[in-house]
Amino acid sequence: xxxxxxxxxxxxxxxxxxxxxxxxxxxxxxxxxxxxxxxxxxxxxxxxxxxxxxxxxxxxxxxxxxxxxxxxxxxxxxxxxxxxxxxxxxxxxxxxxxxxxxxxxxxxxxxxxxxxxxxxxxxxxxxxxxxxxxxxxxxxxxxxxxxxxxxxxxxxxxxxxxxxxxxxxxxxxxxxxxxxxxxxxxxxxxxxxxxxxxxxxxxxxxxxxxxxxxxxxxxxxxxxxxxxxxxxxxxxxxxxxxxxxxxxxxxxxxxxxxxxxxxxxxxxxxxxxxxxxxxxxxxxxxxxxxxxxxxxxxxxxxxxxxxxxxxxxxxxxxxxxxx
Amino acid sequence: xxxxxxxxxxxxxxxxxxxxxxxxxxxxxxxxxxxxxxxxxxxxxxxxxxxxxxxxxxxxxxxxxxxxxxxxxxxxxxxxxxxxxxxxxxxxxxxxxxxxxxxxxxxxxxxxxxxxxxxxxxxxxxxxxxxxxxxxxxxxxxxxxxxxxxxxxxxxxxxxxxxxxxxxxxxxxxxxxxxxxxxxxxxxxxxxxxxxxxxxxxxxxxxxxxxxxxxxxxxxxxxxxxxxxxxxxxxxxxxxxxxxxxxxxxxxxxxxxxxxxxxxxxxxxxxxxxxxxxxx
Numbered sequence: 001x002x003x004x005x006x007x008x009x010x011x012x013x014x015x016x017x018x019x020x021x022x023x024x025x026x027x028x029x030x031x032x033x034x035x036x037x038x039x040x041x042x043x044x045x046x047x048x049x050x051x052x053x054x055x056x057x058x059x060x061x062x063x064x065x066x067x068x069x070x071x072x073x074x075x076x077x078x079x080x081x082x083x084x085x086x087x088x089x090x091x092x093x094x095x096x097x098x099x100x101x102x103x104x105x106x107x108x109x110x111x112x113x114x115x116x117x118x119x120x121x122x123x124x125x126x127x128x129x130x131x132x133x134x135x136x137x138x139x140x141x142x143x144x145x146x147x148x149x150x151x152x153x154x155x156x157x158x159x160x161x162x163x164x165x166x167x168x169x170x171x172x173x174x175x176x177x178x179x180x181x182x183x184x185x186x187x188x189x190x191x192x193x194x195x196x197x198x199x200x201x202x203x204x205x206x207x208x209x210x211x212x213x214x215x216x217x218x219x220x221x222x223x224x225x226x227x228x229x230x231x232x233x234x235x236x237x238x239x240x241x242x243x244x245x246x247x248x249x250x251x252x253x254x255x256x257x258x259x260x261x262x263x264x265x266x267x268x269x270x271x272x273x274x275x276x277x278x279x280x281x282x283x284x285x286x287x288x289x290x291x292x293x294x295x296x297x298x299x300x301x302x303x304x305x306x307x308x309x310x311x312x313x314x315x316x317x318x319x320x321x322x323x
Numbered sequence: 324x325x326x327x328x329x330x331x332x333x334x335x336x337x338x339x340x341x342x343x344x345x346x347x348x349x350x351x352x353x354x355x356x357x358x359x360x361x362x363x364x365x366x367x368x369x370x371x372x373x374x375x376x377x378x379x380x381x382x383x384x385x386x387x388x389x390x391x392x393x394x395x396x397x398x399x400x401x402x403x404x405x406x407x408x409x410x411x412x413x414x415x416x417x418x419x420x421x422x423x424x425x426x427x428x429x430x431x432x433x434x435x436x437x438x439x440x441x442x443x444x445x446x447x448x449x450x451x452x453x454x455x456x457x458x459x460x461x462x463x464x465x466x467x468x469x470x471x472x473x474x475x476x477x478x479x480x481x482x483x484x485x486x487x488x489x490x491x492x493x494x495x496x497x498x499x500x501x502x503x504x505x506x507x508x509x510x511x512x513x514x515x516x517x518x519x520x521x522x523x524x525x526x527x528x529x530x531x532x533x534x535x536x537x538x539x540x541x542x543x544x545x546x547x548x549x550x551x552x553x554x555x556x557x558x559x560x561x562x563x564x565x566x567x568x569x570x571x572x573x574x575x576x577x578x579x580x581x582x583x584x585x586x587x588x589x590x591x592x593x594x595x596x597x598x599x600x601x602x603x
């Protein structure tokens with residue numbers, strides 16, 4: 001925990017770990033990065049912010065950390081409003097836009113600087129725990145500039161976890177990692193969640209999100225498109241994803257069936273089919289009976305739900321900044 | 324906070340690289356003067372001060388200050404000022420410092436303090452290295468200085484400075500040159516808060532000295548009005564400390580001008596940095 005924690009937020013009456021109220025950020029040149037975003041992240045949850053590039057995820061995370069000032073609205077962490085340098089930020093660990101360390105200092109020295117900057121009460125114990133988590137071995141005393149991509153990310157994760165924060169904010173924490181390293185990060189997130197830490201993260205790896213998160217919010221053009229538990233986003237009705245040789249014809253066939261299932265393109269040759277009480281066999285029979293060649297069929301997942309929510313990506317307005 | 328910033332900067336190869344280069348310049352200058360003929364007269368600065376370097380090692384710090392105050396030292400000062408905020412932003416470490424419960428003002432002024440101390444160090448290292456190198460090469464003896472502006476053929480205005488007064492006047496001259504870099508420091512530091520490219524801020528600091536020299540009434544008498552407000556044009560007035568009688572009339576205006584630049588650009592840096600969005 002940080003050096004000067006506010007009131008603990010674990011009881012039922014306590015405020016949520018994160019509350020965004022009408023959060024809006026207008027960047028220069030009239031670009032609205034985040035647009036009246038209302039969202040609550042329950043304490044102890046692992047919540048993903050999803051959305052295409054430019055949907056406002058990173059700007060939202062930066063407003064959570066007091067790095068960016070909202071144009072309108074506000075961010076509350078554990079009931080306390082976030083401003084630059086706010087005390088409540090002592091309860092937050094972060095990895096945003098990749099690692100950022102002093103290149104001529106070693107990993108150990110960089111973590112020492114972080115410990116001293118906020119005067120963490122754990123001192124050397126926090127430092128030792130972070131170094132163990134970074135798993136740098138002898139490289140801990142080598143210059144940061146010599147580190148590999150994976151070592152830099154591990155060090156950044158270790159820095160984010162310094163002092164066991166109550167809220168962990170992670171922006172694409174497994175970017176560029178090999179599968180083994182990504183699994184290590186997933187385990188660290190799981191351990192944090194098990195210890196009661198609230199985690200807010202962004203990622204484009206939706207299978208990863210499905211595996212480690214219990215909630216998600218989908219943003220598009222800075223607006224909230226959907227939010228809820230992963231199960232809610234997957235939908236209560238079974239979702240079937242079929243790969244066909246002619247999506248237009250297949251969509252017309254399926255939409256004309258009794259029960260009028262919802263049919264949404266989720267890829268160049270794939271359709272998500274929801275509702276209508278149709279089983280796999282019925283779908284296959286109807287498609288093949290009308291001459292549509294079925295290349296594959298599987299149960300739907302979060303990625304399909306996400307793509308169905310976003311609809312046609314070409315409908316997104318062009319984004320002028322990294323949002 | 325200041326100690327943390329100091330620790331980061333003094334361990335940086337570029338920091339001691341700049342200070343080593345400044346010291347090596349003083350040594351190279353001494354070697355060059357030693358290699359020149361024994362009775363060679365040097366015309367130092369815009370005044371000019373006339374001296375025979377090999378008669379006293381105290382000549383070397385005066386020549387070193389004079390030859391570096393308009394470009395070399397501004398470059399060193401601009402580097403320290405520019406790297407302080409923009410360097411941290413370029414490394415990506417600035418956003419992690421600012422995502423902590425630490426006031427932005429504290430972060431900024433810690434950086435300003437350390438960059439300022441390193442800037443002062445660059446001038447002091449130059450003078451100390453030149454004094455040591457000059458003394459070892461030519462001895463720390465009384466120095467005869469001729470006021471080139473007041474001398475006429477057959478009537479040179481010569482002032483002989485013993486070691487004691489020389490040390491005092493050299494200390495004052497060093498302080499004056501330090502003060503003369505303050506405007507450049509403030510401009511480069513402000514620019515450093517607006518960019519994550521340190522070279523942009525370095526270019527701003529050095530560019531200011533170039534603009535200052537362009538708008539110099541010594542070369543273009545028609546721009547006298549603008550010349551008074553250029554930050555670097557009167558930085559050579561310390562040379563009057565080594566004439567008799569000393570004409571110090573322009574020094575208060577110059578120091579007030581430096582203070583004005585510092586106040587304006589450091590306030591701008593504070594306002595900008597404490598309100599800016601950290602988007603990169």
